[in-house]
Amino acid sequence: MTSFEQRIKVSEIFGPTIQGEGVVIGRPTVFVRTGGCDYRCVWCDSLHAVDNDYRQNWKPMHAREILDQVKSLTGNKPIMITLSGGNPAIQPFEELLALGKVEGFTFAMETQGSVCKPWFGDLDVLVLSPKPPSSEMVFDARQLAACVKAGETAGNTVLKFVVFDDLDLEFAQEVAASHPHLPIYLQPGNHTPPPAEDENAQIDLEGINQRMLWLIDKVNQTHWYTATVLPQLHVMLWGNQRGV
Numbered sequence: 183m184t185s186f187e188q189r190i191k192v193s194e195i196f197g198p199t200i201q202g203e204g205v206v207i208g209r210p211t212v213f214v215r216t217g218g219c220d221y222r223c224v225w226c227d228s229l230h231a232v233d234n235d236y237r238q239n240w241k242p243m244h245a246r247e248i249l250d251q252v253k254s255l256t257g258n259k260p261i262m263i264t265l266s267g268g269n270p271a272i273q274p275f276e277e278l279l280a281l282g283k284v285e286g287f288t289f290a291m292e293t294q295g296s297v298c299k300p301w302f303g304d305l306d307v308l309v310l311s312p313k314p315p316s317s318e319m320v321f322d323a324r325q326l327a328a329c330v331k332a333g334e335t336a337g338n339t340v341l342k343f344v345v346f347d348d349l350d351l352e353f354a355q356e357v358a359a360s361h362p363h364l365p366i367y368l369q370p371g372n373h374t375p376p377p378a379e380d381e382n383a384q385i386d387l388e389g390i391n392q393r394m395l396w397l398i399d400k401v402n403q404t405h406w407y408t409a410t411v412l413p414q415l416h417v418m419l420w421g422n423q424r425g426v
């Protein structure tokens with residue numbers, strides 16, 4: 183099958199909103215969220231793009247269709263497109279990257295670093311988010327290193343860690359030590375992600391604030407002065423709502 187016949191499984195396309203996390207926090211962006219993930223983190227906040235129960239809602243789309251939908255959301259103006267999921271790394275994105283770049287779009291991607299593809303090198307921003315012990319997933323250091331390598335020609339590659347507790351922080355410090363050239367972003371875990379069917383589930387803002395303060399204390403106590411600590415801004419603003 184040629185790449186022109188390949189289709190991308192899309193759970194949702196939404197925006198423009200702002201990137202709420204990490205290195206490009208605050209930047210206007212449209213999200214293309216793909217369906218399907220090789221992981222199932224216990225605290226995943228996007229189960230509607232992970233759980234097989236939702237796969238009937240994942241639409242196979244051609245790159246051109248996706249770009250046209252993004253353009254209808256931005257009034258045809260180029261914007262940063264953020265690929266997320268699920269795990270967007272398992273989708274065939276070569277053609278979307280090529281088509282979008284010609285029209286001035288830039289591309290960021292959020293992935294856990296479990297699957298790598300040659301097209302990672304065509305991204306403007308590659309966010310690798312290895313999953314800490316609290317996720318109950320098994321970390322594969324070699325796969326992460328392969329993803330970093332695949333992204334060597336990307337504009338910017340960073341590591342972003344979700345931290346719920348001391349063990350997660352230790353994990354982040356160990357992984358970061360293996361990749362000393364990569365910028366580090368830390369975000370407190372949202373301990374009240376919604377069940378996939380209930381995006382209006384209440385958020386415990388006070389609890390998130392407390393974890394944020396705890397994380398800042400920890401980073402400073404351990405003299406981890408090269409790490410950047412950020413909340414999930416979209417969660418602070420809009421709670422667990424989908425499509426923002």
Ligand SMILES: C[S@@+](CC[C@H](N)C(=O)[O-])C[C@H]1O[C@@H](n2cnc3c(N)ncnc32)[C@H](O)[C@@H]1O
Pocket residue numbers: 219225226227228266267268269270292293294310311342344369370371372373375414
């Ligand atoms: C839903 S994931 C999709 C992309 C990819 N599968 C990944 O995990 O990087 C997007 C980002 O949300 C983060 N995330 C998911 N659930 C979270 C939670 N309950 N609290 C904080 N961050 C969370 C992930 O760690 C990742 O950085």
Ligand SMILES: Nc1nc2[nH]cc(C(=O)O)c2c(=O)[nH]1
Pocket residue numbers: 199200201202203213228266267292416426
């Ligand atoms: N505004 C906003 N920022 C985000 N950053 C990462 C997100 C994701 O779910 O991948 C996300 C999201 O869903 N919304």
Ligand code: SF4
Pocket residue numbers: 219220221222223225226227228229232267268269294313
């Ligand atoms: S890797 Fe990402 S999308 Fe997959 S289950 Fe974990 S947080 Fe959710």
Ligand SMILES: [Mg+2]
Pocket residue numbers: 227228
């Ligand atoms: Mg999210």
